Amino acid sequence: MFRKHQLFRHIKRSSKSPVRRVAILIETTRTYTRELLAGVSRYIHRHSSWSTFIELRALESSIPPWLENWDGDGILARTHSAEMADAIAATGLPSVELRSSNFNRDAPFVGMDNDKIGQLVADHFLNRGYRRFAVYTLDTESFFRERVRKFVSYLKDEAGAECAQLPSQGESSPDDWEAHQAELIEWLNTLEKPVGIFATNDQLGTRLLDACQRAGIAVPDSVAVVGCENETTLCNFSSPTLTSVRFDGETVGYRAAEMLDEMMRKGVCRKLGKILIAPKGIEIRASSDQFVIEDFIVLRAVRLIREQAFSGITVAEICDKLNVSRSTLERRMQATLKRGAKAELLRVRFAEVDRLLKNTDLTIEAIAERTGFAYPHYLQTAYRERFGISPGQLRKQR
Numbered sequence: 343m344f345r346k347h348q349l350f351r352h353i354k355r356s357s358k359s360p361v362r363r364v365a366i367l368i369e370t371t372r373t374y375t376r377e378l379l380a381g382v383s384r385y386i387h388r389h390s391s392w393s394t395f396i397e398l399r400a401l402e403s404s405i406p407p408w409l410e411n412w413d414g415d416g417i418l419a420r421t422h423s424a425e426m427a428d429a430i431a432a433t434g435l436p437s438v439e440l441r442s443s444n445f446n447r448d449a450p451f452v453g454m455d456n457d458k459i460g461q462l463v464a465d466h467f468l469n470r471g472y473r474r475f476a477v478y479t480l481d482t483e484s485f486f487r488e489r490v491r492k493f494v495s496y497l498k499d500e501a502g503a504e505c506a507q508l509p510s511q512g513e514s515s516p517d518d519w520e521a522h523q524a525e526l527i528e529w530l531n532t533l534e535k536p537v538g539i540f541a542t543n544d545q546l547g548t549r550l551l552d553a554c555q556r557a558g559i560a561v562p563d564s565v566a567v568v569g570c571e572n573e574t575t576l577c578n579f580s581s582p583t584l585t586s587v588r589f590d591g592e593t594v595g596y597r598a599a600e601m602l603d604e605m606m607r608k609g610v611c612r613k614l615g616k617i618l619i620a621p622k623g624i625e626i627r628a629s630s631d632q633f634v635i636e637d638f639i640v641l642r643a644v645r646l647i648r649e650q651a652f653s654g655i656t657v658a659e660i661c662d663k664l665n666v667s668r669s670t671l672e673r674r675m676q677a678t679l680k681r682g683a684k685a686e687l688l689r690v691r692f693a694e695v696d697r698l699l700k701n702t703d704l705t706i707e708a709i710a711e712r713t714g715f716a717y718p719h720y721l722q723t724a725y726r727e728r729f730g731i732s733p734g735q736l737r738k739q740r
Contacts, residue, residue: 382599460494583629601617
């Protein structure tokens with residue numbers, strides 16, 4: 343058992359050591375976790391000098407045998423079991439959890455904001471005209487439940503829509519796989535079409551697309567599918583390719599390293615709190631790249647906005663191209679999308695502004711030019727009015 347005097351020995355040594363020794367127990371097998379490691383690396387190169395232990399790992403890899411007696415300074419980990427959480431806690435070292443706080447509730451947590459993930463997917467379907475929804479999920483982790491809860495509640499609040507749900511079953515043999523795909527096909531056939539389905543991770547998304555292909559269900563015409571995590575190997579392997587939520591792994595890794603560095607400097611091992619990072623957006627691929635808007639005028643308007651929003655097109659120009667009055671376009675868009683043409687135009691522009699602020703170092707002037715805003719100061723003023731912070735403040739949160 344780890345004793346109190348050992349804890350103080352660790353803290354005292356690490357606070358004086360010029361180079362801190364950090365164990366990184368993060369799997370290297372997935373797109374997201376490699377992004378986490380890139381974020382940790384970026385922090386180290388900018389702010390600190392660490393000697394890091396890192397190895398090729400899968401999520402279920404065993405606990406390193408040396409961890410019990412390791413005289414290091416801190417740990418970054420994605421914990422998959424109570425045994426692993428106990429082993430990390432027993433070291434008495436500062437640690438930060440990057441997967442789930444279920445197993446090690448005393449460690450600070452940095453991870454994705456699952457409420458924002460659920461809302462993002464719901465908005466994606468709503469903005470494409472879907473009014474029927476379903477979710478295909480796992481009930482094995484709290485983060486799956488959080489995504490589903492927000493997806494379902496947001497759709498009910500915004501569109502008064504109910505949401506069909508199917509929990510996934512595990513497979514341990516080819517027979518299990520075939521039985522589950524048959525169950526999935528049966529469920530898909532019961533859903534009224536067209537329908538937007540949220541698969542709470544990309545593995546479930548690929549299963550859905552396979553079931554649609556077997557059942558002869560057209561994707562995305564009858565069933566649109568959005569996965570989660572943007573695991574590029576799975577998303578691009580699927581047929582059709584799978585739309586997916588883009589996690590911000592680099593920011594999660596960076597903020598986790600920043601938190602651990604602060605804990606090691608202060609000699610603190612207790613919980614410092616939770617940091618949740620918003621997703622980067624949605625990587626739209628073939629599984630959800632169409633609109634299902636029945637009003638042809640609204641459909642044409644939405645397509646024009648997607649195609650020309652960043653070139654500075656105005657509502658008056660949209661009306662001219664469609665040969666309709668502004669009042670007619672406004673009434674029909676409100677009936678279909680619950681917002682008018684100007685609101686949709688600004689929504690598309692501000693979404694691109696957010697993307698550029700988070701993922702590039704372009705100046706505000708360059709961003710305004712690329713997103714259809716005539717003047718940078720107008721972009722800054724409108725952004726603050728809309729979101730309550732300035733573009734510069736958002737960029738500092740990266």
